[in-house]
Amino acid sequence: MDNLYDILKFIHIISFVFMATPLFNLIVVNERALMGKGFVYATDRYMENIIRRGAIRCYVFQSSVLVTGILLLFFGPLGIEALWQNWVVLLKTLLLIVLMGLLSYVHFVLQPKIEALMAEVKPDVPAPENLSTRLKPYRVRRKKLASFCLFIVISIIILGVQVYDVFSPIVTIGLIVIAALFAWRANKTLIRFGWF
């Protein structure tokens, strides 16, 4: 049973490592912004493909974290009742559901609006003058949501390492404030040196 638990724990950790997509999507859109405001079909299509198809990968990694998390409770010392009796596990689960909700809003509401505008242009035909302006409100909202998702993912990790031993509240609050600053910085800049 210990081997199974260890394998579940490994899958749990590698799955949330791959949930770092919001960070890399922020880097992708900030790199795109450096290439100029005008719409460039090949570049914009490439970027939208990375973001659009990334949503499916996110769902898979989020579901893997949820399933392995529940199995870790089931096969581990905490028991499934920890889902509603352990505030750390409960908060992690609720925040994961919030993440799935935000991803669904982006994938099923925002992205289709962006795709509808993108469908107006063909690779070898000059794009309408105001296309970038019409795309902007959806892309700005998507970027804000990606930054918020990044903040939530980091906050869940801060909780994740406290499943058995809770940190002092000052440390937890301090780390969550740093998580918010990092997500804000990743929204505003290219964070060329990783942490800043």
Ligand code: HEM
């Ligand atoms: C995005 C969501 C989640 C993230 C980022 C996350 C992150 C983590 C992290 C960082 C650890 C610590 C690993 C260690 O100490 O080596 C952990 C452990 C754990 N997580 Fe999660 N978790 C998530 C969701 C969940 C959910 C939804 C559940 C339960 C329903 C869960 C249950 C557990 C359990 C039971 C452990 C303890 C494993 C152990 O150390 O024996 N996690 N998680």
